[in-house]
Amino acid sequence: MGELAPVSPRERVATLDVLRGFALLGVLLANLYSLFSFRFAIHEPPGDRIADVAARWFMALAVRGRAQTMLTFLFGFGFAVQLLRAQDRGQPV
Numbered sequence: 001m002g003e004l005a006p007v008s009p010r011e012r013v014a015t016l017d018v019l020r021g022f023a024l025l026g027v028l029l030a031n032l033y034s035l036f037s038f039r040f041a042i043h044e045p046p047g048d049r050i051a052d053v054a055a056r057w058f059m060a061l062a063v064r065g066r067a068q069t070m071l072t073f074l075f076g077f078g079f080a081v082q083l084l085r086a087q088d089r090g091q092p093v
């Protein structure tokens with residue numbers, strides 16, 4: 001077993017970029033699915049109970065919204081890192 005050491009700042013930026021890329025891919029796929037699957041033309045079957053429709057709606061929102069939330073969070077985190085680095089260098093923010 002090797003000794004644990006902090007990750008260098010360059011590696012952290014690369015990791016953020018990879019995570020941001022996956023989140024962006026998720027947003028792209030969710031948008032392509034909703035734009036080109038013609039789901040807007042399909043109506044719910046009349047026999048569904050309101051609980052089934054609500055559960056389906058919640059799951060779709062939770063699954064599709066996850067990639068966008070992750071992308072938004074990573075954008076804000078990356079921006080905060082840039083601001084902190086500029087402040088450490090003594091540059092105006």
